[in-house]
Amino acid sequence: MCLAIPVKVVKLLDGDQATVDVGGVRKEISLALVDGIAVGDYVILHVGYAIQRLDPEEAEKTLALFAELGESMGASPA
Amino acid sequence: MKYIDEFRDGKTARVIAAAIAAEARTDRRYHIMEFCGGHTHAISRYGLSDLLPENIRLIHGPGCPVCVLPVGRIDNAIDLALDRGVILATYGDCLRVPASNGLSLLKAKAGVGNMRADVRMVYSSADALKLARDNPERQVVFFAIGFETTTPPTAVVIVQAEKLGLANFTVFCNHVLTPSAIANILESPEVRLHGTVPLDAFIGPAHVSTVIGSRPYEHFAEEYGKPVVIAGFEPLDVMQAILMLVRQLNEGRAEVENEFSRAVTREGNVKAQQLVAEVFELRKSFEWRGLNEVPYSALRIKARYAAFDAERRFGVEYRSVADNKACECGAILRGLKRPRDCKLFGTVCTPENPMGSCMVSSEGACAAHYTYGRYKDAVTA
Numbered sequence A: 001m002c003l004a005i006p007v008k009v010v011k012l013l014d015g016d017q018a019t020v021d022v023g024g025v026r027k028e029i030s031l032a033l034v035d036g037i038a039v040g041d042y043v044i045l046h047v048g049y050a051i052q053r054l055d056p057e058e059a060e061k062t063l064a065l066f067a068e069l070g071e072s073m074g075a076s077p078a
Numbered sequence B: 001m002k003y004i005d006e007f008r009d010g011k012t013a014r015v016i017a018a019a020i021a022a023e024a025r026t027d028r029r030y031h032i033m034e035f036c037g038g039h040t041h042a043i044s045r046y047g048l049s050d051l052l053p054e055n056i057r058l059i060h061g062p063g064c065p066v067c068v069l070p071v072g073r074i075d076n077a078i079d080l081a082l083d084r085g086v087i088l089a090t091y092g093d094c095l096r097v098p099a100s101n102g103l104s105l106l107k108a109k110a111g112v113g114n115m116r117a118d119v120r121m122v123y124s125s126a127d128a129l130k131l132a133r134d135n136p137e138r139q140v141v142f143f144a145i146g147f148e149t150t151t152p153p154t155a156v157v158i159v160q161a162e163k164l165g166l167a168n169f170t171v172f173c174n175h176v177l178t179p180s181a182i183a184n185i186l187e188s189p190e191v192r193l194h195g196t197v198p199l200d201a202f203i204g205p206a207h208v209s210t211v212i213g214s215r216p217y218e219h220f221a222e223e224y225g226k227p228v229v230i231a232g233f234e235p236l237d238v239m240q241a242i243l244m245l246v247r248q249l250n251e252g253r254a255e256v257e258n259e260f261s262r263a264v265t266r267e268g269n270v271k272a273q274q275l276v277a278e279v280f281e282l283r284k285s286f287e288w289r290g291l292n293e294v295p296y297s298a299l300r301i302k303a304r305y306a307a308f309d310a311e312r313r314f315g316v317e318y319r320s321v322a323d324n325k326a327c328e329c330g331a332i333l334r335g336l337k338r339p340r341d342c343k344l345f346g347t348v349c350t351p352e353n354p355m356g357s358c359m360v361s362s363e364g365a366c367a368a369h370y371t372y373g374r375y376k377d378a379v380t381a
């Protein structure tokens, strides 16, 4: 039950609710625990609630780190 | 799916694995405990242990909320549903956890003697609140369990229930706190003596940290000299965290690092924290399965919201109940044993018919190993 996933907000609804896209499936979730979410943002969804916003820039940085590691490993004949 | 698939790439996993193998010193061992059930699940599902050198051992900690709930609390929930005739709303994972007398919530729902419990599975706390609104003539109790991630949603519905003036909605609160459990493990005699369970470092929880932030772990790094890397929930996140921990250990550092910066900040989700502080307060002590009573490790509902506290409304009395003797869950939850060390594993105890709590949720060490790891055992045995 700890499993949670990043989902994309596609529509803001009344009462702190939003529609999100979960791998092509639409679902209604609560935004009661996060402020200032806009359409197009990604949030971490857990038991029906967005518990945190996902920062795309930081995600890119982490992926860049993996890419860099790949290059350095490839460059040094291990 | 975006932000999922990129973090599951097999080629990159092998690159990180190669880096780990290159940097891990052959003259030492690395004992790394992952605390989050989500990580246990990812490690088993993607076979991450197989990608690691032999001298790096991953130890599953008590990071599955279903696994750490003691039998007595499930008994309380069953009593509420059977004796008090309430509608008991609960997350699906709680249904099959073994309770006393061979019972579980699922069996109580199916009927015991001529009594049948009205147990409803909910996906979210909001569903439980809705049940109360839809059934004004019945008492609805939300059996709330979980760590810091599920606590804020419970706080939301308690505040909403008050606003709506609902007289038939209460919460049986069993929310527990991650840092207290980590502290308890570090303080345990087995770990202190260093010998039975050497623990060198921690992979910090993913989702719990989105809420509480990375700051609470600083204490562990400073006080106990154990490095912590907070990791996301996908396989590459876990691998990267292991690499970062190996580096810290090699360099003799003990710091809190954050691999999951796309969702975790130092402060965490302040709005959620404030809401939790408004509705809940610390319990002096709470029993965990496998860890016994742990001081200040759980929450209860504040007197201000007493009207929504099932323990007060129904006078719930907690009684500690010993686990099934043959079940090794307690030792597994403290990192002392592995699932295959249990005699019941895979024979008497399976996910369809769990004897212990670790076999229930897919994030439990036994269930994760049963689903993804046991064939490997058969080959290498």
Ligand code: SF4
Pocket (backbone or CB within 6 Å): B326, B327, B328, B329, B332, B339, B342, B343, B344, B345, B346, B349, B350, B354, B355, B356, B357, B358, B359, B366
């Ligand atoms: S295999 Fe079953 S009985 Fe054994 S420790 Fe795991 S959950 Fe308990």
